[in-house]
Amino acid sequence: MNPLKELEKFGQAPWLDNLGRGLVRSGDLARLVQEEGIKGVTSNPAIFEKSMGHTNEYDDEIRSLLDAGKAEIGLIFNSLAITDIKAACDVLRPVYDATKKADGFVSMECNPYLALDTEATLVEARHLWKEIGRENAMIKVPATHEGIPAIQTLLSEGININVTLLFSQEMYKKVALAYIAGLEGLPKDYDLSTVSSVASFFVSRIDAKIDALLAKKAAEATGDEKARIEALAGKTAIANAKLAYVAYEEIFSGPRWEALAKRGARPQRLLWASTGVKSKAYPDTLYVDTLIGDNTVNTMPPATVEAFRDHGKPAADTIKADVEGAHAVLAALPGLGIDLDAITTKLVEEGVELFAVAADNLFGAIAGKCDEITGKKLRISWSLAGNEEAVTAAQKAWTKAGNIRKVWAKDTTIWARADEDKWLGWLDAPTKAKGHQASLEAFQAKVKAGSWSDVVLLGMGGSSLGAEVLREVLVPGTKFHILDSTDPDEVQTLDKNIAIATTLFIVASKSGSTLEPNLFKDYYFDRVAQAVGKNKAASHFVAITDPGSSLEKDATAEGFSAIFPGEKSIGGRYSVLSNFGLVAAAAMGVNIDAFIKEALAAEAACGPLSPPPTNPGAQIGIALGTLALRGRDKLTVLASKGLSSFGAWLEQLVAESTGKLGKGIIPFDGEPVGSASAYGEDRVFVVLKLKGEEAHDNLVGALKPLGHPVIEVEVDGPYQLARLFYIFEIATAVAGSFLGINPFDQPDVEAAKVKARALMEAGGAKDSEKPVFARNGISVYADPANAKALAGAETLEDCLAAHFKRVGAGDYIALVAFIERNAAHTADFDAMRAALRDKTGAAVGLGFGPRFLHSTGQGYKGGPASGVFLQVTCKHVHDVAVPGRGYTFGAVIDAQAAGDLAVLTERGRRAIRVHLDTVDEGLKTLARAVEAALK
Template sequence: MNPVKALESHGQAVWLDFLARGFVAKGDLKKLIDTDAVKGVTSNPAIFEKAIGSSDEYDAPIAQALKSGDKSPADLFEYIAVEDIQHAADVLKPVYDMMKGDDGFVSLEVSPYLANDTKGTVAEAERLWSSVKRPNLMVKVPATPEGLPAIQQLIGEGISINVTLLFAQKTYVEVAQAYLSGLEKYVAGGGDPSHVASVASFFVSRIDAQVDKQLDDRIAKANDPSEKARLKDLKGKVAIANAKLAYQEYLELFAGPRWEKLKAKGAKPQRLLWASTGVKSKDYRDTLYVEELIGKNTVNTVPPATLDAFRDHGEVRDSLEENVEDAKKVLADLAKTGISLDAITTHLVEDGVKLFADAADKLYGAVAHKRATSLGGGIGAQKLALGDGITKKVATSTEEWRSQAKIRRLWHKDKSVWTGSDEDKWLGWLNSAFGEKAKLADYNDFANWVKAQGFTDAVVLGMGGSSLGPEVLAQTFAKVSGFPKLHVLDSTDPAQVRAMGAAVKIATTLFIVSSKSGGTTEPNVMKNYFFEEVTKAVGADKAGGHFVAITDPGSSLEKVAKTQKFARIFHGDPTIGGRYSVLSPFGLVPAAAAGVDLAKLLDLTLSMVRSCGPDVPPAENPGVQLGLAMGNAGLDGRDKVTILSSKKIADFGAWAEQLIAESTGKDGKGLIPIDGETLGEPSVYGTDRFFIDLRTSGEDDKGHDDKLDALEKAGHPVARIVMPSIDHLGQEFFRFEIATAVAGSILGINPFNQPDVEAAKIKTRELTESFEKTGALPPETPVVSSKEADLYTDDSNAELLKKAGANSDLTSWLKAHFRRVTPGDYVALLAYVERDGAHIDTLQQMRMAVRDKKKVATCAEFGPRFLHSTGQAYKGGPDTGVFLQITADDAKDLAIPDYRASFGVIKAAQARGDFGVLTDRNRRALRVHLKGDLKAGLAVLDKAITAALN
């Protein structure tokens, strides 16, 4: 007789430790049921990974599953796994029916990531049970300390459980007790226990593998031949002895009054199942763990190779109850050697959890890869060319992040991923896209109201995170018919405020006052100014109807908005910091007002969210990979993240600049983002650059590509990202948010605070309060004064510059200042003037002259806008910045209602506060204050910079 089938007559069921879609569909499982009397099937992540990752068998099912909507890799795997389990369960259902529920089961494992999470295990097991909807399903739950109460609860709910990762007899007893207690609870609640089944999967070969290794160590050290012989005699015997004694426990546990009472109600005993029965040593017979563990009412789950071997030459006998006393002696003799079986089994449980998690990582990685392939152009493509050195460091970090479950920990808001301070309080942005999608009806209602009001313009009044995200949207998306044109104002420069007022029709403009805290100076004074202008245009009773507020609940802005009867108040999430808020009301309210299709934007964004999710291993996770590249490049000295944005998404760099600088530039560390530099030849760059090139599909530029290729060949790390279209903009917001958070972890900083931004605010507040009291800002003395300009710096900088040749003219000071620039530094031009096209071009001309001459990174920023952005990195990041602040007389100031200070005064206070912090931090800083006509003054400065560089 077929030895496999012969096991049936000895009371043992054979289950197959293998499952694949084609295996079931082609009838191979049915054949084994018929020829070998196979009575069950088990699955695990390693089995599924092999089936999914090593063939194209699942490509079509994955593509089909995605047709009904995008899914995360975990949800996608569960979708196809449930189908496979259902198909296998249906094939085994005749066995289940014939044996009246005693056998014919298929096992599906809860996520190995939940091995130490009781509540999570229970919830997932309940969901799997409900999803599969087959009476012959067993849900696999590990016998960890956290798994035991889950097992009891699930049995108590009438769910059949395969208890896995059992190694120790003591733990087996606890598992059986949990099963009995669960049954008693189920019966007490009126349940019929005849429908509940369970097996306790006792792992075998792994024990011998560990014991034999320790025995070999002792054999090698033993000098006495008889001692060597005694040690050798224990090899290959401990696992079987351990299992035999566990079976003796089984016989006692499922006998006696307690069990008989349950049995009378129809309960089934929890069978022992021998798992890990594939032989791991070539020294042993390949059918060892089947032949020596044959006994009544047990199960042996075997991999296909072991099944084939036993069918070919297996020997069948009632072996499980043989030589029980000898089994006891084997374990006693093992204890005498000093080898602790308890320590080994404890380690094996921990190692088993890790191995299953490792297998799950590979599984989800395989699913993530096939998902991305199937989605094709639905997700922005990313290609990293980092050079050998950084590539190796990223590979090391990738494995560290995988083995330490850091992406899952990040998503679970574990602050130890960073510095262990308060990072867990600032991670609401991770799920904001999901949350905002649930509020689409409210956004649509708001958009319809805006359209019905006939607004011609919508102006966001905000700073930093409240303004830069909406600005990208305003610059990227074309005006939608019937909706207002979207503008952003983030300046206290009187000329810029006045220009915005002239660019819109006040009487038909919607003003969106955006401030997370509600107490930020800039949006508040801008609101005061435009509220008065609107009141003049439409009357006091209607003015509030032209304003909406976006702010955190309970803020001072919310109170003002209620008092002034704003049309709407949208609440931000207090757990989302400003620079991470673009996919929250701070970005989506302006987008809705402008008629942007938020449903489309969010759906496409969520594809990237899923691609960067907790179930996507680091190697397949685009956000993590970009972040690891940025972080490791920074540690390698390539800390100038140069962002190159194509024409269609040209403003994206300004948003990314803020995100990266404010998140990473602190504690003397950080990445310095460089936005807006024209791409040059390799010769104009030092060895401190990391390039990120972002474009939309179809925006081909051969000249640009040739320069990127040349940079790559010269050894510069380059990341290329190609968005399918501008509609996929939200994907890049999220990719960069994840990447920045990951880079912060690599750098060892908290990417969610901004300690040095507050320092400038304090100095500004002191200056404005002084003005409110006295009517003037405190006097200051220039180090040099001329007809065209005054120069300011602190005593320390002044002394050093004078020693370097600075004398009585502007050019000499600039020359001395630029002489302080060394390789690896960056030069930042910080201009507190109107941000318009002409001034942007002028600053650009200046910076490019500096870059090309000094071969260092350059920044061209407008104040006070940059204070809520790159200002953090300039003050708190690495001391590699050389700063030239540019201020000027205002041709015409602008009063602020309810303030004594004007816009010009506040801007001046902000500039002086900013400069004061720079010098307090011993930064290399020089301030040029231009007098008279601004255009003429900038021309003088440009000429002086050119001369200073020569």
């Protein structure tokens, strides 16, 4: 006889603890059922991980799901797993029928992450039960304190439950009573024979814990005492199980149970789990031979199935043998200082953690499989320069704590416990975009049919920076313009490059109250009205704004051709994958379908079930956060030509999100490349590369041996820009957690706005103080505190030398210019940046105002006080009036510059202002003076 099949004689059902597609489709499972007497199957994340992540059994289905746009890891897993569970249920259905619904079950586990959440467990279990749709399915729910009420409720709904992670007799009794209470909760006319449950009582893990303690005790003992202790090895788990069976017989007897039995109820069977031995010192069939009992189940891994079939020793009621000895074994433990209750409690906690780890590995393996199948992925490589151990430890801690799931659950505890939960609408922005893709494509067709000569986006910060990257990366050379400066020269430059009568204007402002877009709208609405008539002007305008904003009201009243809603739970800098980026993308001719598909792929890769080891956004964020805490808080962007514009968007995201409360990661984009030795030890380099392009490879290669951390990110094609946007949004939110700040507010941006508004109300900014230096059309201004540092300076070079002498280790320099942003001016400043960096070793940033005020300006004012600032303003030779406002663009930008400087100096920042009467000539002079001052 086959020992495995003989178990049936003694009332025990052997189940297989293994499930995979190959097992079912090959016919092996059917053979085990028909020939070997297997009567049930259990699955778990660790089992699925082996088959889904490390075989090709699922490749075709994964490919089909990905092709259908279903890239979310949890969705893919459920689709694959439920297919397998259904198929296994069908194989076991004959057993279910032959035993009149007493056996033939296949178990699927609830999401292990929900083990400590009653309500979430209920939702998950009901969903799985419905999706599987098989009477002989069982849903696995762990026997945690939170799981017990869920178990009772689910049973009262007629759902079959496999209660898992049972270690203690007391918890088993609670589970058994919950089973009875669940059956009692069903209607009086309900056929209770259709409801089944098993209580999975874990065995070998107990011996693994106890035996280790016994070995220590034995090592300290001698003689008979040593022998007595050694004799207890390998006995505790079996003794514990025997006494659980005693409790089973007591609970499922008596009047209460008999009343249910008369209605067809079956006892909840004890299922012996974890029956593969952990120690080679024990027979490999130990936990089968000794635990045979009527109406029980033994779920065995394949190796144990094979071993028992080969040399198992089936016998009747071995579970009842020597119950007194079992009591004696457990009674001996307290005298040795071993607390079994404490150990079983710890085992439940560890079990929950181990199941979560197994789930992490499973979902990570699926993510890796998705990348392997598509062949298109974002590739990240690392050189962490001695910080590997710290970053790895942080990654492990985030994985163990389930912090990515907390991000998606909008749990504020991982940040500053403020209102972060109200600003996480961007997490599923790609999914939402897919939902209204048709409207975006319809708008795109309308723009194309309108035969506009130009399209102009009027915005600021998050409303414009993303669109600028989209244009430069995906449709360079298009007649799509962006205005995000109040500098009158920049306004006039735009005027010269567009045909007003045939231009479409997109006014973008989340709040609708942002000063700059409103001024731009007033100015161009007036110009369009003059060109085509007031009654036709509104047809040239489109608005993107949050519902209920003043811009929405004005656009509605004036009859704009379209109004696209923003989402209040998405802040400006996180809005590029919402309408604020997508409407602009549609207008400039981006392939919306291709772009959204890439965004969806990133959302899936960074989703709640993608653990840090395989979650690209989490990986980068954990690294940046860890490095910042270790002094590497200057993020330097190096990009290949095709992605060169991305850094400006990233600057805003990182600086405005992390720079506050005296903390922050200060980003630097576009800094001229120098020799590797020119960079200070406070840097971390993020290298962005479009496949096939060079991204300062020689410099990157030289930085690594010098101990600079380098994070390299390569994408396959331009449309994977969508992935970069999303991944760095996740990364920035994660990095913010390490700094303990709210990465979604921008308090110091508001401070500068208040100052500028007050100056405008007072008649505009005026140079009321005497300059520290003035000659040849260049003046230097400083508040009293900063003027002290310039004492004795007689030339422009002296002023600059004294100012930059204050740069120390760990400091950075920021050149902030309230002048027109163009290629010539940028080149002059870049010469200064290179000279300053090479002389001081400090990172040197460049921002054009007021654009940078909505970007790095937050980090400059709210972040660490390590910045040394040089503000540059100019005289406006050709100013431009703002219709209906009573002031000019020049007055606005002057007020913004003054407001910014005032906040910097109030915060104790080292800052001076250089004013140029003539911009082009003055900048050349300033550049020469900087170079001379550094000699």
